[in-house]
Amino acid sequence: MSSVSSDLSQTRWFLAGMRGLFSLPAIILMVSFVGFSAFALESGISRSEAMFMTAMVWALPAKMILIGTVTSGANLLAVFLAVSLSSIRLMPMVASLVPEMRTSRTPTWLLLVLSHFVAITAWVFAMGRFKDVPREGRVAFFAGFGITLVTVNTALVGVCYGLVAAFPPVVAAVLFFLTPVYFIASIWATGRQSVVKIAFVIGVVSGPLLALLVPGFDILIAGLGGGTLAYLIDRYLVRSEKPVPIPDAATEEVI
């Protein structure tokens, strides 16, 4: 493969990723960011601060916590702790995405830069779409999607700041309901490994349950504990009965 045709195909996959802007999850996310611009205005955050926050933090829950703790007058350390506690989930999300997108030649600095664009929407989108993208194109594909999504939403926050006060509650409820529906449908449909489906079920059940039992740490416990439980069930109950343990890894290694 000559470097010219390789560059061309990288550009093509970058553009393909950009087109992800017109996918359902991206559109729902944009609506959420319109809501975020209203929330920022209400909380006394300026237009440029809200835009800066969108580009720098990106993950929406982390930004809500950032604004919430800052406006409550908490000190820097307390804000840092609150935001980082809510963002621990980004680590396993990125860690599970990286082996799917890197090639032997992908530089680590590029992965570090691109990891900034990982948040729930991009993770679900990438996990779902990667199977249709050849390994060589996945980094470019994710870069196209992630960079476009962050840029467009940063601009959107700037434009909508002060324009949109709030959605009518019913409209907001319907739009925001589409997010979990998409996540559920997408993760279930694209979960290729049995462990993903087991973790899916355990996460759905344990999330609300632990929210009642140990509020504040529910997501962490559901993730670490529930995920580990799902792994153990998969390893010792499900896969031990089947002779072929990991079906699709081999095909992906071949480019």
Added chain:
Amino acid sequence: MADYGLYLVIIVAGWLATDMWRWLGVIAGNRLQEGSEALAWVRAVATALVMAVTAKLIEQLKNERQAIEDKSKMGLERISLIVQAWRNRTKRLIEDRSVQWWSNWGKHTAELQLLRVDAENPQKDDDDCYMLTKEDFTAVKDELADDFVTLADEQLAVVRHLVAQLDDDRLDNQI
């Protein structure tokens, strides 16, 4: 100075607090081999995390919806109470012929004020008629305007309907 302060907070407590986990994810993910047991575990943890967040989101939406329904139900109950009081009050005023005094001026305001008094003191004996000054009306009118601005369209429509009905009743009574 305060402006730059917030930018600093965003960089330290926003950007650093989120991206450090992403970078750790890259470092951890770089060591994971496709098809390894470790990756299967990380995948399980990530999936369980995302699904727990999603399930919580659904719970939250259900609660919000319930809150909206409760609020609008409460609003409607309060309005029907007010309207009932309004009717009684208006009838009594008409019977007393004191209606002449306020019918030419801000009658809805006056009615609303009376209703408000009724609504706030539901147990209060209805026999005494309040004679209110213009200043009272103006002060309360602003308050009421605020109150009614927060009503949903659907609730306002009910109020308007009942007001129209009420006007007919009063006309009937007057004739």
